[in-house]
Amino acid sequence: MNVSAPQFNVTRVDGGVTAARGFRSAAVASGIKKKAGALDLAIIAADSPVTAAGIFTTNLAQAAPVLVSKQHLDASGGVARAVVVNAGCANACTGDQGLADARRMTTEVAAGIGCDPSHVVVASTGVIGVALPMDKVVAGVAQAVVALSRDRGSDTALAIMTTDPFPKEHAVQVETATGTFIVGGTAKGSGMIEPNMATMLGFLTTDAQVPPALLQRALVESARDTFNAITVDGETSTNDCVFLMASGASGVAIDEESYPALLEGLLAVSRDLAIGIVRGGEGATKLVTVTVTDARSIDDAQRVAKTIANSPLVKTAIHGADPNWGRIVAAAGRSGVLFDINRATVHVGGILLFENGLPHDEASPDAEKHLRGTEIRIDVALGTGGGHRATVWTCDLSAEYVRINGEYRT
Amino acid sequence: MNVSAPQFNVTRVDGGVTAARGFRSAAVASGIKKKAGALDLAIIAADSPVTAAGIFTTNLAQAAPVLVSKQHLDASGGVARAVVVNAGCANACTGDQGLADARRMTTEVAAGIGCDPSHVVVASTGVIGVALPMDKVVAGVAQAVVALSRDRGSDTALAIMTTDPFPKEHAVQVETATGTFIVGGTAKGSGMIEPNMATMLGFLTTDAQVPPALLQRALVESARDTFNAITVDGETSTNDCVFLMASGASGVAIDEESYPALLEGLLAVSRDLAIGIVRGGEGATKLVTVTVTDARSIDDAQRVAKTIANSPLVKTAIHGADPNWGRIVAAAGRSGVLFDINRATVHVGGILLFENGLPHDEASPDAEKHLRGTEIRIDVALGTGGGHRATVWTCDLSAEYVRINGEYRT
Numbered sequence: 001m002n003v004s005a006p007q008f009n010v011t012r013v014d015g016g017v018t019a020a021r022g023f024r025s026a027a028v029a030s031g032i033k034k035k036a037g038a039l040d041l042a043i044i045a046a047d048s049p050v051t052a053a054g055i056f057t058t059n060l061a062q063a064a065p066v067l068v069s070k071q072h073l074d075a076s077g078g079v080a081r082a083v084v085v086n087a088g089c090a091n092a093c094t095g096d097q098g099l100a101d102a103r104r105m106t107t108e109v110a111a112g113i114g115c116d117p118s119h120v121v122v123a124s125t126g127v128i129g130v131a132l133p134m135d136k137v138v139a140g141v142a143q144a145v146v147a148l149s150r151d152r153g154s155d156t157a158l159a160i161m162t163t164d165p166f167p168k169e170h171a172v173q174v175e176t177a178t179g180t181f182i183v184g185g186t187a188k189g190s191g192m193i194e195p196n197m198a199t200m201l202g203f204l205t206t207d208a209q210v211p212p213a214l215l216q217r218a219l220v221e222s223a224r225d226t227f228n229a230i231t232v233d234g235e236t237s238t239n240d241c242v243f244l245m246a247s248g249a250s251g252v253a254i255d256e257e258s259y260p261a262l263l264e265g266l267l268a269v270s271r272d273l274a275i276g277i278v279r280g281g282e283g284a285t286k287l288v289t290v291t292v293t294d295a296r297s298i299d300d301a302q303r304v305a306k307t308i309a310n311s312p313l314v315k316t317a318i319h320g321a322d323p324n325w326g327r328i329v330a331a332a333g334r335s336g337v338l339f340d341i342n343r344a345t346v347h348v349g350g351i352l353l354f355e356n357g358l359p360h361d362e363a364s365p366d367a368e369k370h371l372r373g374t375e376i377r378i379d380v381a382l383g384t385g386g387g388h389r390a391t392v393w394t395c396d397l398s399a400e401y402v403r404i405n406g407e408y409r410t
Numbered sequence: 411m412n413v414s415a416p417q418f419n420v421t422r423v424d425g426g427v428t429a430a431r432g433f434r435s436a437a438v439a440s441g442i443k444k445k446a447g448a449l450d451l452a453i454i455a456a457d458s459p460v461t462a463a464g465i466f467t468t469n470l471a472q473a474a475p476v477l478v479s480k481q482h483l484d485a486s487g488g489v490a491r492a493v494v495v496n497a498g499c500a501n502a503c504t505g506d507q508g509l510a511d512a513r514r515m516t517t518e519v520a521a522g523i524g525c526d527p528s529h530v531v532v533a534s535t536g537v538i539g540v541a542l543p544m545d546k547v548v549a550g551v552a553q554a555v556v557a558l559s560r561d562r563g564s565d566t567a568l569a570i571m572t573t574d575p576f577p578k579e580h581a582v583q584v585e586t587a588t589g590t591f592i593v594g595g596t597a598k599g600s601g602m603i604e605p606n607m608a609t610m611l612g613f614l615t616t617d618a619q620v621p622p623a624l625l626q627r628a629l630v631e632s633a634r635d636t637f638n639a640i641t642v643d644g645e646t647s648t649n650d651c652v653f654l655m656a657s658g659a660s661g662v663a664i665d666e667e668s669y670p671a672l673l674e675g676l677l678a679v680s681r682d683l684a685i686g687i688v689r690g691g692e693g694a695t696k697l698v699t700v701t702v703t704d705a706r707s708i709d710d711a712q713r714v715a716k717t718i719a720n721s722p723l724v725k726t727a728i729h730g731a732d733p734n735w736g737r738i739v740a741a742a743g744r745s746g747v748l749f750d751i752n753r754a755t756v757h758v759g760g761i762l763l764f765e766n767g768l769p770h771d772e773a774s775p776d777a778e779k780h781l782r783g784t785e786i787r788i789d790v791a792l793g794t795g796g797g798h799r800a801t802v803w804t805c806d807l808s809a810e811y812v813r814i815n816g817e818y819r820t
Contacts, residue, residue, distance in 0.1 A: 399813065402811075
């Protein structure tokens with residue numbers, strides 16, 4: 001990349017997973033969720049085989065759908081025709097039966113739309129340690145494959161929710177010198193009453209034409225600063241995954257030169273979805289943006305930012321609107337990243353609270369006023385002269401989080 | 411060590427920091443704490459210079475007393491005459507003035523008892539970012555040095571408390587073939603209303619005769635399985651330190667051969683104090699003992715145990731008496747330690763809940779009954795065939811923790 005302005009414009013457009021041309025979707029109420037009539041199974045299908053990329057949980061405990069989807073993307077060399085996803089049952093810690101059930105979801109979809117089963121990937125979210133009700137799943141798939149349309153992408157955003165307080169979808173149009181393409185998607189976040197753990201799922205589509213290797217690179221790179229830059233409680237689930245499919249229907253071919261345009265489109269969609277997950281975090285009352293600058297590397301910056309963002313003392317202080325710079329300094333100091341505390345600065349809401357190893361307590365009332373709001377900014381400059389930076393988004397830690405996660409399983 | 415039974419017996423005795431011969435202590439109400447008449451400054455003094463060891467916070471942000479005490483132990487080559495400690499003000503993030511104040515505390519004590527200032531170490535706990543009221547400190551030291559006695563060790567346990575719900579002291583007698591010696595001590599833990607962060611302080615004494623290098627080794631080794639094996643919320647403060655002084659007054663000389671007896675005595679005292687810190691953790695209603703076995707190394711075992719012990723989802727589940735093995739498996743899986751989930755087992759209260767990659771949900775009611783108690787056991791066997799193990803103690807995460815730490819500073 002040179003220093004001239006990028007030759008593209010990114011603007012928001014309506015829709016989500018079917019905003020990009022070449023994709024259809026359908027969501028049905030198959031009865032997996034306990035609530036009668038709740039949408040709980042969705043299919044996102046390309047009109048023909050397209051390039052596809054996926055990223056998956058780093059947890060050693062990986063659910064059956066994660067294992068099957070990885071196998072399929074490997075076997076197909078990054079080609080897919082459809083994603084099938086259900087909520088209400090995570091199909092995790094379900095042994096050989098779980099693997100067979102996840103595979104059957106892909107074969108049922110493949111039979112329904114007429115494609116190779118290895119061209120179908122699968123995702124699940126919900127209760128763990130419980131087998132899928134396969135009769136309901138099979139009937140739901142049959143119902144969904146005949147209902148695929150370009151018009152009801154938002155149903156998928158609803159179907160993948162567990163205890164998310166609101167659906168999340170976003171789409172943008174990227175205008176480049178060689179044409180315009182669309183990137184859209186949906187995601188669900190951290191709802192865990194049902195009962196077990198946060199599952200982050202994301203489904204992205206684009207009508208740009210992108211070779212598999214470049215598509216995977218774009219997904220990994222955009223996720224680093226978006227889906228991998230958010231934290232509700234530092235946990236990592238057994239089912240996390242994000243899929244990206246590229247139909248090429250726009251006629252815009254992405255190569256090394258136009259890659260920044262694809263990346264920017266993906267970042268715009270993924271950032272909005274990721275921040276939506278944090279806003280809908282369990283018990284969250286505030287969105288907290290932690291930016292660490294002047295680090296020796298991006299990794300260092302992200303490590304410090306994540307340690308601050310996951311600190312229970314920082315998160316409770318923010319919940320209580322306490323301008324407690326000491327907890328921020330202490331979290332940065334235990335992050336494992338080397339820097340000189342006496343050269344570091346801490347701003348809260350743009351207000352300087354710590355500098356030269358000393359507090360600016362006279363600024364506390366202004367910082368407290370900022371903290372009473374719902375959009376909180378924490379900026380920490382490490383003073384290493386390194387010039388690298390990272391942003392992490394998180395939420396506050398409330399008594400409601402404890403209530404949600406401390407309830408008996410129902 | 412050979413496999414024969416150790417040639418020593420460890421039994422509990424009364425007292426704390428002055429249980430071992432050769433030590434005196436005094437605590438006074440100097441006015442640093444806001445509450446009138448509250449003990450807040452203490453001195454523990456040896457009758458003559460003794461060997462001494464210290465371990466300190468690994469946080470990059472280190473308070474003035476930590477920096478001064480490290481310098482003094484380095485300069486003296488592990489010899490000390492006294493420890494001075496105050497509660498109510500942490501003397502952290504106080505710049506050059508803070509360093510001068512911490513040094514002055516040591517010179518005032520040195521002048522009062524007649525020793526080299528480098529033979530005095532210092533610790534502080536309480537509010538950070540606020541300077542010590544040195545007039546009160548100096549007057550308090552003058553009052554304490556003339557009040558030193560063998561009889562009121564428990565006053566020191568009270569003086570070092572901030573919001574700890576109860577004082578913590580413990581002492582044991584170790585009978586060996588060559589004589590009997592005593593190890594005693596006191597500690598304070600995680601009370602953070604006042605306002606800033608958990609500070610763990612520990613003060614240990616023994617009347618065994620121990621060379622400085624062996625004393626430091628014994629302190630490091632015993633702390634690994636006690637003070638460094640507890641966690642309330644995963645935070646690390648700016649002021650943490652543990653000091654150990656050995657007077658030799660028992661006449662029992664510790665060498666390589668008798669080292670296990672010293673270690674066992676230290677472990678007994680430190681374990682009791684460490685568990686006391688967890689029991690008194692903020693908002694804690696349950697003591698949770700997490701033991702990880704069958705790991706490839708002790709480090710691996712401790713890493714998995716700490717990830718489980720710090721998991722907000724595990725801690726809230728325990729608070730709600732939810733036998734949520736899935737959260738335990740998921741925490742172990744994200745710890746960064748490699749093992750095969752399908753070979754791992756999870757027991758809660760001795761009840762098998764997870765094995766061969768599958769849950770034993772039929773045992774949930776029994777596990778829930780155990781979780782309704784106040785002493786919780788979680789055992790995870792990693793199934794690596796490695797044979798190493800580690801235990802970590804923690805507490806549950808309650809809405810009260812959020813309340814305590816989310817309150818405005820007063």
